Amino acid sequence: MAFGQGTWPVGGAALDFRNATIGYDRHPALHHVSAHFPAGSMTAVVGPNGAGKSTLLKAAIGHIRPIEGTIEVSGCHRTEIAYLPQMSEIDRSFPLPVFDFVAMGLWRRRGAFGGFRRQDDEDVAHALAAVGLIGFEQRPLDTLSGGQLQRVLFARLSLQDAPLILLDEPFTAVDDRTIGELMNVIARWNSEGRTVVAVLHDFDLVRRRFPRALLIARRLIAEGNTEGVLTSEHLAAARHHIEAWDDTAPFCEAEPAQ
Numbered sequence: 001m002a003f004g005q006g007t008w009p010v011g012g013a014a015l016d017f018r019n020a021t022i023g024y025d026r027h028p029a030l031h032h033v034s035a036h037f038p039a040g041s042m043t044a045v046v047g048p049n050g051a052g053k054s055t056l057l058k059a060a061i062g063h064i065r066p067i068e069g070t071i072e073v074s075g076c077h078r079t080e081i082a083y084l085p086q087m088s089e090i091d092r093s094f095p096l097p098v099f100d101f102v103a104m105g106l107w108r109r110r111g112a113f114g115g116f117r118r119q120d121d122e123d124v125a126h127a128l129a130a131v132g133l134i135g136f137e138q139r140p141l142d143t144l145s146g147g148q149l150q151r152v153l154f155a156r157l158s159l160q161d162a163p164l165i166l167l168d169e170p171f172t173a174v175d176d177r178t179i180g181e182l183m184n185v186i187a188r189w190n191s192e193g194r195t196v197v198a199v200l201h202d203f204d205l206v207r208r209r210f211p212r213a214l215l216i217a218r219r220l221i222a223e224g225n226t227e228g229v230l231t232s233e234h235l236a237a238a239r240h241h242i243e244a245w246d247d248t249a250p251f252c253e254a255e256p257a258q
Contacts, residue, residue, distance in 0.1 A: 013075035013163035013195045014039040015060055020069035022052070022059045028067060029055045031219045037197055037212075039075055042190040044210040044226070045199045048242040051217045053199040054086065057166045060197075075163060082162035084153055086169050092142050098152055099137040102127055105159030127155040132181060146173040154185055165189060167198040171205075183209055203230055217241040 015037040022030040030052040037043050045053050058064045059071055061083050073081070094101070103124050128134060131151040136144075144152065150170065157165070167186070171179045187209065190196045200206055206213055206226060213229040215221040217238035222229045 013073065013080075015164060015195065015197065016070075016072045016074070017056075017059075018070045018072065020059065020066045020071055022055055022064055022066050024064070026067055029218065030059075030216065032069070033216065033220050034069075035214055035220060035223050037195060037214075039195055040190070040193050041212055042186075042196045042210055043198070043212040043214055044206040045197060045214045045216065046201070046203065046206060046230070047216040047221070047238055050242060051238065053216060054168050056216065057083065057168050057197070057199060060166060073164065080160075080162055080164070082157050082160040082165045084157055084165075084167045084170055087146065087150065087172050090149070090153070092144075092149065094141055097138045097140060098128070098133065098144070099124060101141055102152060102156045102159065105156035123159060124155075127158045128152075130158065131155045131185060147175055147178040150174050150178065150182065154182055158185075158189075162194065164195045165197070167196070169199050169201070171200070171202070179205070206230065 017033045017035045020030070020033050021028050022033070033056070045056060047053055055064065059066060060073070061081050062078050103120065105127070106120055106123070125137075128136065131154050133148070133151050133155065136148070136152075141149065141152070154170075165186075170182065170186075174182070183205070186196055186198070198210070200210075207230060210226055212224065213226040214223045215229050215234055215238055218241060221238045221241070222231075222234045
């Protein structure tokens with residue numbers, strides 16, 4: 001079932017970080033983060049460069065294990081999470097036409113050796129139509145512009161029919177028109193009861209389109225409704241924390257509860 005052909009109940013997938021310290025080779029990149037992404041919510045993750053935003057998403061899908069604390073996904077299994085990495089992590093030279101690349105989104109439904117059915121052809125066509133790529137089915141990936149490739153990635157993501165969707169900087173090198181159209185796709189996913197978490201840099205876009213925000217700067221600065229999170233005081237605190245960060249500092253203990 002492609003997105004738009006069904007809905008997920010608001011009581012579906014939720015994501016929780018509980019005093020999670022996350023890093024690489026026991027070198028922390030995020031310290032003692034406790035945050036809640038409610039089922040059916042739509043949250044932007046924001047913060048300065050180097051704040052740990054991408055690390056947060058990679059930990060959510062299990063690519064990085066927390067050094068301390070826990071990360072819990074409720075309402076679905078981690079294998080059911082739809083994850084869109086940064087554009088720089090996509091191999092554009094992969095020798096596939098657009099149609100076949102998008103059809104890879106059906107993998108969880110069909111498995112590695114599942115047969116391709118007529119309904120699958122129709123679902124791929126619908127997914128491409130939903131992102132404005134009718135007529136691009138046989139175009140090789142390496143001939144696409146940045147905006148066209150991102151539309152293809154959204155189409156493939158939609159076929160996963162996931163209750164929890166994580167997007168890491170989905171609008172890098174994308175023009176304003178495409179951003180607006182893809183934001184409408186994201187809003188439609190959320191209206192179907194899916195939980196959406198997106199790493200973004202454009203605060204104006206976040207204020208206009210995202211009801212919730214999470215501000216981090218190697219630790220949690222603020223979370224909640226967007227207006228209350230993106231205050232000048234919180235943004236100044238995030239900048240200060242990044243500027244004062246010492247990458248050689250030893251592993252820290254959990255902060256005491258207030």
